Amino acid sequence: MQLCSRCYSITEEDPCSICADARRDVRLICVVAEAKDVFAIERTSAYDGRYHVLGGLISPMDGIGPSQLRVRELVDRVASEAPAEIIVATNPNAEGEATALYLSRLLSPSGVAITRLAYGLPIGGDLDYADENTLARAIEGRRTL
Numbered sequence: 001m002q003l004c005s006r007c008y009s010i011t012e013e014d015p016c017s018i019c020a021d022a023r024r025d026v027r028l029i030c031v032v033a034e035a036k037d038v039f040a041i042e043r044t045s046a047y048d049g050r051y052h053v054l055g056g057l058i059s060p061m062d063g064i065g066p067s068q069l070r071v072r073e074l075v076d077r078v079a080s081e082a083p084a085e086i087i088v089a090t091n092p093n094a095e096g097e098a099t100a101l102y103l104s105r106l107l108s109p110s111g112v113a114i115t116r117l118a119y120g121l122p123i124g125g126d127l128d129y130a131d132e133n134t135l136a137r138a139i140e141g142r143r144t145l
């Protein structure tokens, strides 16, 4: 196993099967913290673009800044591949938020659309069992029926 030289996911072949697949939508790059997040999103079959694995999240508490992550490589890909949209799929916690905000500020001058995963309620859950933050985010992330 090795890292894909394009998206930095874990793979047997380089480039990985996702980067090598001409049927994938090259206009979309989904940014995730770890390769396991690629596999989680792939299991949904809801996404047909490509990925970029950062190798972690920005965490000032742990001394992890953008230079320790594959941010420069992402900037290079935005310049060379000219995607239409960057989907930031980081965890809904402090590190995930900090990373999403940083990437948004860094990449917005390039003109690429930057989106964030919607926050939702757990499927099969009850509204009155959801914590306030989850419910507040679900209200903010509502969409037209």
Ligand SMILES: [Zn+2]
Binding pocket: 004, 005, 006, 007, 008, 009, 015, 016, 017, 018, 019, 020
């Ligand atoms: Zn790849």
